[in-house]
Amino acid sequence: MTTTPDAATDARGTGTAATATEREIAAAEEYSAHNYHPLPVVVASAEGAWVTDVEGRRYVDLLAGYSALNFGHNNPRLIAAAKAQLERVTLTSRAFHHDRFGAFCRALAELCGKDMVLPMNTGAEAVETAVKTARKWGYQVKGIPDGQARIVVAAGNFHGRTTTIVSFSTDPEARDGFGPYTPGFDIVPYGDLAALEAAFGDDTAAVLVEPIQGEAGVLVPPPGYLAGVRRLTAERGVLMMADEIQSGLGRTGRTFACDHEDVVPDLYVLGKALGGGVVPVSAVVGSRDVLGVFRPGEHGSTFGGNPLACAVGLEVVAMLSTGEYQRRAAELGAHLHEELAAMATDGLLVRVRGRGLWAGVDVDPARFTGRELTEALLERGVLAKDTHGSTIRLAPPLTISKADLDWSLTRLRDALT
Structure with missing residues (x-):
């Protein structure tokens, strides 16, 4: 499912919707073991490359369940x-x-x-x-x-x-x-x-x-x-x-x-x-x-x-067995890495590596931690995951459209600048 940039508004929300987020997070913090440190978003539904939180705000999922969702949400x-x-x-x-x-x-x-x-x-x-x-x-x-x-x-x-x-x-x-x-x-x-x-x-x-x-x-x-x-x-x-x-x-x-x-x-x-x-x-x-x-x-x-x-x-x-998803990963992956390499050339990223629709990008730790960058992306309607301090991982569903991928990469560039 594709959306437009206008669909991504302030991730925090206001009023009763924000209270719903806070309530869900508080329950998780109180009653679950703290073996994860999630971003402050509470997903309520999902389709394709997009998820919707309890406030009705939508995000592009560039993590895809650590590749468990190669075929997108709700396929x-x-x-x-x-x-x-x-x-x-x-x-x-x-x-x-x-x-x-x-x-x-x-x-x-x-x-x-x-x-x-x-x-x-x-x-x-x-x-x-x-x-x-x-x-x-x-x-x-x-x-x-x-x-x-x-x-x-x-x-x-x-x-x-x-x-x-x-x-x-x-x-x-x-x-x-x-x-x-x-x-x-x-x-x-x-x-x-x-x-x-x-x-x-x-x-x-x-x-x-x-x-x-x-x-x-x-x-x-x-x-x-x-x-x-x-x-x-x-x-x-x-x-x-x-x-x-x-x-x-x-x-x-x-x-x-x-x-x-x-x-x-x-x-x-x-x-x-x-x-x-x-x-x-x-x-x-x-x-x-x-x-x-x-x-x-x-x-x-x-x-x-x-x-x-x-x-x-x-x-x-x-x-x-059809090869369709492998081809999509190869073609969109080439585009992903080309765009990330351009950000590295522009000095926004320190290193880029990966293969297909899978990338690890290193940011300058003097400017961001990986966690800070994922929080900035969250504010812009994009979900990603940090690892090892100054690295974030990108692994969108193989079903993501080029338009949605580009929309997400634009927000990444914006967050970095």
């Missing part, structure tokens, strides 16, 4: 698929089969060019599943002595916030105060192939890597890095596990970010957009000789692969 195809399934059956135990499970697994496996799918719910669950898969494969297939399997990860990573995952985080905010930590991980600099190779030992089972580091500020590795990871892992009998939870499913202009270097990992770790912003859906996808190590009872999930999730995920895969 008609996904909502129709969910509604149809809601009227049939939403949950069965995996003690039984249901009529959406096999179709979803087959479609997703074919999209990935793999043999098997292990569905879960959240991205962190999928990463945990990949870790268990790598260890089981290391013992059962590679012959690593029991309890000694190691996984190499990259500094600056973000794979979730479970106890095991924060054990190999280098972000103090995510890690500090949550020990004791899970052993078995070796951390090397992101983008450094020599350091990666030096970390390999006989007990190395896998490498877990983000093809683009999202939470770190949309960091794109040096050209050839992913291909180098694939070459080294193949040579040393080590699994390559690509965390494409944010970068995959069309975000970068290809189905997977690994596709930009013609790399096919042993395991894809997927989530976010796989549920279309409707329900949480994640999955680990791989070949039979890797995912086939599991036996009944060794891993599972009450809700993983439920009928509602599979119905929505099946529609997501159908939408991606």
